Amino acid sequence: MNRKVTTLSVKVINLLNEQIQHELANYSIYMTFASELSLLGYKDGEKYYLCRAHEEKKHAQMIMHYMRLNDAPVSIKTIDIPQYDIVDISIPFIETVNREIFTTEKLNECYEAGIEGKDYAFTAWLANGLLKLQVEDEEPESRIALSIINGEGSDLGKMSAILELVEKEC
Numbered sequence: 001m002n003r004k005v006t007t008l009s010v011k012v013i014n015l016l017n018e019q020i021q022h023e024l025a026n027y028s029i030y031m032t033f034a035s036e037l038s039l040l041g042y043k044d045g046e047k048y049y050l051c052r053a054h055e056e057k058k059h060a061q062m063i064m065h066y067m068r069l070n071d072a073p074v075s076i077k078t079i080d081i082p083q084y085d086i087v088d089i090s091i092p093f094i095e096t097v098n099r100e101i102f103t104t105e106k107l108n109e110c111y112e113a114g115i116e117g118k119d120y121a122f123t124a125w126l127a128n129g130l131l132k133l134q135v136e137d138e139e140p141e142s143r144i145a146l147s148i149i150n151g152e153g154s155d156l157g158k159m160s161a162i163l164e165l166v167e168k169e170c
């Protein structure tokens with residue numbers, strides 16, 4: 001790629017476009033969990049996942065904004081998300097931890113592509129932005145939520161404790 005056209009390499013652009021898809025998939029998955037928990041009568045669980053979904057949409061927008069700043073082409077595609085069988089209220093919380101670990105791995109691939117291309121402006125942006133937020137997404141927001149679900153107490157009480165993990169931010 002000609003640096004006068006965009007400062008980002010083709011590899012970084014492709015990975016960032018894929019990352020937008022991953023973030024939007026997270027958005028859709030968390031909206032699905034919000035709706036499932038609402039149907040089961042867990043209003044706090046619904047609010048928690050609406051907040052998580054909102055964060056994921058912001059992540060996609062952060063990448064789009066960065067790509068625009070660097071005149072890189074953004075492509076948004078239709079996203080297929082897995083179907084989850086919510087046979088137990090722990091399922092969304094287990095799947096959220098899995099999803100966040102996957103998201104961290106994908107962000108790390110973006111970071112590695114930046115290092116490979118010696119694009120330190122990009123790796124600095126990633127480290128100070130999305131990668132930093134990803135630490136919160138995995139821990140406390142996902143792993144602590146799962147440990148609350150697996151712990152003692154009523155299901156309604158657990159959902160209200162989980163909501164407190166994000167409520168300040170939404």
Ligand SMILES: [Fe+2]
Nearest residue numbers: 023026056059
């Ligand atoms: Fe995210």
Ligand SMILES: [Fe+2]
Nearest residue numbers: 026100103137
């Ligand atoms: Fe996340």
